[in-house]
Amino acid sequence: MADNNNQRRTFDIQFDVAARATGKMRTEAVVRLTQTGEEWEMVSDEGGFHGGDGAAPLPLAYFAMGTTSCLMTQFRAFAKRLNLTITDVEMASSFRWEAHQIGSAPYEGVPIGIDIDVSVQSKESESDLVNLLVKAQKGCFVEQIILKGFPIGHRLQINRGNWIVM
Amino acid sequence: MADNNNQRRTFDIQFDVAARATGKMRTEAVVRLTQTGEEWEMVSDEGGFHGGDGAAPLPLAYFAMGTTSCLMTQFRAFAKRLNLTITDVEMASSFRWEAHQIGSAPYEGVPIGIDIDVSVQSKESESDLVNLLVKAQKGCFVEQIILKGFPIGHRLQINRGNWIVM
Numbered sequence: 320m321a322d323n324n325n326q327r328r329t330f331d332i333q334f335d336v337a338a339r340a341t342g343k344m345r346t347e348a349v350v351r352l353t354q355t356g357e358e359w360e361m362v363s364d365e366g367g368f369h370g371g372d373g374a375a376p377l378p379l380a381y382f383a384m385g386t387t388s389c390l391m392t393q394f395r396a397f398a399k400r401l402n403l404t405i406t407d408v409e410m411a412s413s414f415r416w417e418a419h420q421i422g423s424a425p426y427e428g429v430p431i432g433i434d435i436d437v438s439v440q441s442k443e444s445e446s447d448l449v450n451l452l453v454k455a456q457k458g459c460f461v462e463q464i465i466l467k468g469f470p471i472g473h474r475l476q477i478n479r480g481n482w483i484v485m
Numbered sequence: 486m487a488d489n490n491n492q493r494r495t496f497d498i499q500f501d502v503a504a505r506a507t508g509k510m511r512t513e514a515v516v517r518l519t520q521t522g523e524e525w526e527m528v529s530d531e532g533g534f535h536g537g538d539g540a541a542p543l544p545l546a547y548f549a550m551g552t553t554s555c556l557m558t559q560f561r562a563f564a565k566r567l568n569l570t571i572t573d574v575e576m577a578s579s580f581r582w583e584a585h586q587i588g589s590a591p592y593e594g595v596p597i598g599i600d601i602d603v604s605v606q607s608k609e610s611e612s613d614l615v616n617l618l619v620k621a622q623k624g625c626f627v628e629q630i631i632l633k634g635f636p637i638g639h640r641l642q643i644n645r646g647n648w649i650v651m
Contacts, residue, residue, distance in 0.1 A: 327587050330584050331582070331597075332581070332594075333581045335577070336580075337575075338553045340557055340561055340575075344561060346558065350542065357543075363558070379551065382548060383502050384516050385549070385550075385551055387512070387514060388514065392529070392535070396535060410505075411502070411503055411504075412501070416629075417496070417498075420495070420496070425562075425567065426624055427623045433630075434638040435637060437641050438645070440644055445643060452641050458584075458593060459594060460582045460584075463596055464631055465634070466636065468633055471631060472598070472600040473601050473618060476602065478606055479606075483611070
């Protein structure tokens with residue numbers, strides 16, 4: 320019989336978001352993990368400078384939190400899988416963009432830099448801990464999307480008519 | 486004098502995250518918009534299948550919410566800038582990955598598909614609304630990172646020692 324420890328397997332992860340515009344610049348959404356049926360209600364808003372009420376975190380705050388906590392989770396989960404003992408994991412991350420605008424026309428967003436500093440307490444070897452961070456990056460679903468670039472499919476429906484594929 | 490309406494300008498946006506590992510698989514973070522000093526406390530957790538307590542949204546839920554609400558915000562904001570009247574904006578988005586695993590080794594995450602369906606009520610022309618969605622994509626800071634691919638800098642600090650650049 321094959322050794323189960325070397326068995327290749329693939330599993331799927333899918334998150335669906337059902338979002339609607341409310342208030343001035345508020346987005347109210349239900350985010351669902353399809354594999355388990357777990358759902359979370361999440362709300363974003365914009366600050367006054369972008370026409371909102373500042374009553375909930377900004378969309379980019381959700382993105383920054385998602386990216387950072389994704390790496391954090393895999394760093395801890397994979398330490399267990401690799402039998403490495405770590406404590407006091409802290410991450411300091413920075414996400415920077417420039418917006419390019421002409422007059423009051425819609426502006427374009429240009430990513431400038433993303434950096435994540437990881438600090439950890441451990442008696443394991445440096446090479447083991449470096450390898451752990453490399454593995455965590457490969458296992459971080461958000462980082463893999465960001466690093467590789469990825470097309471996003473868009474469809475537009477006007478007045479409940481036919482879907483326009485963009 | 487130059488017409489202010491055609492003036493080119495650039496502005497910066499930076500989000501910083503200070504995150505620490507707590508509980509079994511919990512991440513507690515302060516997310517800060519540096520330009521305004523606004524801060525949000527955000528918490529993620531994992532479900533039982535990944536060793537967590539399921540007491541907060543998963544990291545990928547934050548990512549999915551951030552991406553969707555980013556596009557939602559720009560779709561609404563740019564409608565105003567383009568003098569287009571829209572109501573009842575709804576978005577249904579789907580984020581899909583495969584994880585590839587051998588035995589119990591750390592797995593790798595592979596993005597499979599991202600789709601965002603946008604539904605809107607409006608008396609504006611189809612071409613104006615399609616153009617609005619195109620502009621919103623270009624102005625969505627998250628979509629621009631995802632579409633273009635982008636390197637993420639990582640540094641590792643062990644036991645408060647020197648930073649290792651990875």
